[in-house]
Structures are given as C-alpha cells and as structure tokens.
C-alpha cells in the first residue's frame with residue numbers, strides 16, 4: 001500500500017507536509033522528524049464509521065469490559081536458547097519469539113561475532129534463521145563465520161540495505177530468529193533522510209517490529225553507540241523494543257560485558273562476561289577466580305565482593321594517588337561512576353582523615369569490568385587510602401563491600417551472604433563488611449573502623465611518602481588511622497624543617513591540603 005511522508009515534531013507532535021527548522025507548534029528548533037504514514041485501510045475506516053455511528057446514536061462512547069487480572073490467560077513464554085549461557089541469563093532465559101532485542105555497543109566490540117554465534121547455534125539445533133547484513137558484504141560475514149563454531153556457516157545471509165527488500169525476504173523465508181546488522185544501515189526508500197537518521201531508524205524499527213510480532217520472529221537489531229555511549233540517534237528505539245542489551249568493554253582488552261538496560265521478559269540487573277578469543281567470544285564462568293588470582297596485593301589494590309545482578313563477582317579495584325601539578329587535580333575512573341568517586345573522596349577526607357584535595361586520583365576496576373552498585377564505595381575508599389598511605393591492606397588477600405553514607409557510616413548492601421560465600425570460595429578471609437552482613441565477615445560500622453581494620457596500624461609513621469600534597473612537597477602520615485586517633489600529616493618543607501599538621505575528623509578546617 002502506498003505510503004506518504006509527513007514531518008512530525010518529536011516534542012509536541014505537530015505535523016506538517018514540509019520540514020521546518022523551528023517547529024510552528026512549540027517553537028523548538030530541529031525537532032521535526034520525517035515519518036511515513038500509511039493511509040487508513042478501507043475496512044478500518046468503515047469500522048471507525050460504524051463505531052462513531054453507534055456512539056452518536058446513544059450519545060456516549062461504547063463502554064469496554066475490563067477483566068480481573070486473574071482471568072487474563074498467562075501463556076507461558078516459550079524461549080529459544082541461544083546456546084550461550086551468559087546471553088540466555090541476561091535475556092531472562094533465552095530469546096522470546098516475536099520479541100525485538102536491541103543490541104548496542106561501540107564498533108569492534110563484538111556485536112556481529114555474538115549475533116553470528118547465536119544464529120549459528122539456533123540453525124544447528126533446527127531453527128530457521130536469517131542474518132541481514134547492511135554493513136558487511138556476504139563474503140566478509142563468511143570470513144568471520146569461518147573463525148566461529150562450524151554451525152555459523154549454515155546461517156542464511158542477506159546482504160541488503162533496502163528495508164522493503166528485507167521485509168519481503170523475512171515474510172517469504174519466515175525465519176524464527178533474525179539478526180539485522182545494523183539497524184542504522186537499512187533505509188526506507190519513501191523517506192528522504194539518509195539511513196541512520198532518526199526518522200529512518202524509527203521507521204525501520206517500527207516496520208520490522210510489526211512484521212516480527214505478526215510472524216512471531218525473534219529479531220535482534222544491532223545498533224551502534226555514539227562516543228558518549230548512548231545508542232546512536234535512536235534513543236526512541238529504546239521505548240519501542242522489548243529488550244535493550246549493551247555490550248561494553250575496551251577494544252584493547254579481552255573482557256566484554258553484556259548488560260540488560262531494559263528487559264520486558266526478565267531482570268535488568270543481570271550481566272554476562274565474555275572474553276574475545278581467536279575462535280570468537282567465550283563465556284567467562286570463573287571470573288572471580290581469575291580476578292582474585294590476578295590481584296596485585298600492592299598498595300592501592302583491594303578486592304571488592306560485588307554483585308552483578310543475581311551473581312556475586314570478585315573484582316580488583318586499584319587506585320593511584322599522586323601529587324598533582326594541576327590547579328584542578330585529575331579524577332580519573334574506569335569501570336565506576338565518576339560522581340561516586342567524588343563522593344567517596346569527600347567522605348574519605350571528612351570522615352577518614354585521608355585528604356586527596358591536592359592529588360591526582362586514578363581508580364580502575366581491573367579487567368575492563370564495570371561495577372554499577374553502591375556496594376563498591378568501601379573498596380574505592382580503602383584502595384585510595386591504601387594508595388595514599390603507600391601500604392598494602394593488612395592480611396591480603398581480603399575482600400570488602402559496603403556503601404558509604406555521608407556521615408561516614410557504612411551501610412548495609414544487598415546479598416551479603418552471597419558475597420561472603422563467593423569470597424570464602426576463593427580464599428579471601430576477614431571480608432570487611434557493614435553490620436548484619438554475616439558471622440564470617442569482619443563487620444564494621446563506620447569508615448574510620450574500616451580503615452583501622454584494613455590498614456596496618458602506624459602505617460606511614462614518620463616515613464615520608466608521596467601523598468596528597470599540592471606543590472609536590474613530601475608528606476608523612478603520623479598517628480593511628482582509625483577511630484582511636486585521628487591520622488596526622490607531617491608536612492616537611494625542604495628548607496624549613498618539618499611542620500606537624502593534624503588532619504582528620506578533629507582537625508576540621510585546619511587541614512591544609
């Protein structure tokens with residue numbers, strides 16, 4: 001059926017036949033997006049007329065009947081296992097027929113590899129599949145498939161960018177699972193915008209969704225992300241699709257993390273860990289063992305007992321604290337929220353006596369893993385304190401977890417028993433944790449107590465250490481960290497001898513750093 005196009009304001013919904021830089025409806029700039037409209041079908045129009053006639057006849061809209069939820073038939077969702085356990089878990093148990101999954105990630109992260117592997121497995125176990133590649137030629141996709149498991153070569157491929165041709169092929173071949181790689185490369189010929197523009201991406205996704213739901217095809221739409229990490233252009237797609245998966249990691253490192261940002265058929269807390277190898281992506285099932293074995297145990301290194309969704313994961317958090325030459329010292333994080341680091345540094349300074357005001361602070365979650373939970377606060381605090389004082393944690397390897405409150409208290413976080421079990425399984429003793437975490441934990445109530453438990457008493461006594469010192473002059477820490485006595489900083493001016501400067505809770509505003 002012939003389609004026409006209109007320009008629609010994404011803010012106020014104003015429609016116009018022509019494009020305007022400024023919306024005549026709401027006066028916002030650059031909000032008009034081209035959309036195609038299908039003329040209403042004759043029968044639908046007829047139905048509309050008869051409803052209107054009925055409404056007109058009795059003067060009110062006909063009432064619909066609502067039903068109690070218990071009477072709604074809940075058909076068990078059938079799922080197709082992708083053959084990749086980590087992906088199945090993130091999806092909530094496998095691919096759901098008729099669902100639309102958006103898989104985002106930066107170029108080179110492994111989206112095509114993962115989707116090739118999924119279709120290879122499904123094809124091998126007897127499902128009909130289709131791989132639509134708008135980005136690479138069929139030969140390029142074959143070259144990749146040769147590196148993967150043998151089933152990948154059995155997947156039918158269509159290298160095409162025209163949306164209508166792709167939809168016709170899906171309708172004719174009726175695959176049970178289909179991958180569109182990528183949604184930004186397909187284009188609807190009736191829209192004038194280039195493939196990848198907001199209007200095009202929205203149209204492509206909407207029409208694929210119509211077909212997917214009608215035919216019960218499980219579709220994975222591959223999408224690129226912009227430099228700042230958002231799914232390029234089509235944030236609108238996130239509302240349309242059933243599930244949004246984000247593939248993260250650093251290209252230079254082998255680890256890749258798959259997270260669900262939205263999932264209508266499962267939890268959004270789950271994350272899967274993969275490693276890119278010669279033969280494709282391999283699930284990392286023993287991640288905790290690897291990260292604990294690789295932990296350096298040097299000053300600034302702490303093992304965090306984190307939760308990745310429903311699964312505990314032990315990761316190493318590393319910190320480096322170095323005198324800064326800059327007016328505004330650097331705060332560099334990798335694998336953590338930058339604002340969280342700022343908060344932890346402020347709490348450390350105010351309630352832990354570890355001031356970093358004049359120092360560059362670098363914090364990294366080793367292995368390219370991202371930790372997105374409040375339980376990481378204590379690990380960041382201990383890593384920074386240990387790096388700042390130049391001493392490793394007492395009794396390493398030992399783990400920790402807990403959220404820091406603004407008043408310096410350590411707050412309870414979810415699943416302490418699973419975190420402690422995982423830590424015990426990998427040989428970590430005396431895990432520092434908030435109160436009520438479990439009998440095997442070294443429970444503490446405040447940051448100050450955690451510092452006393454984690455760092456050797458007298459660490460830094462009298463010995464000059466590089467520290468948070470503006471201007472780079474040496475700083476020595478004296479006094480006991482912890483609740484007993486406030487740590488003290490001995491500032492040694494090169495020519496004027498040492499000057500004792502108390503720091504910590506009691507010192508208040510006298511802290512010079």
Ligand code: TYD
Nearest residue numbers: 107108109110111112113147277278279280
């Ligand atoms: P690819 O899946 O093409 O990434 P995307 O579709 O997200 O852009 O794969 C990216 C990288 O993975 C590429 O640099 C090559 C590497 N790779 C391997 O190391 N091993 C393999 O078996 C495959 C298929 C790819």
Ligand code: MG
Nearest residue numbers: 111112135181
């Ligand atoms: Mg690709």
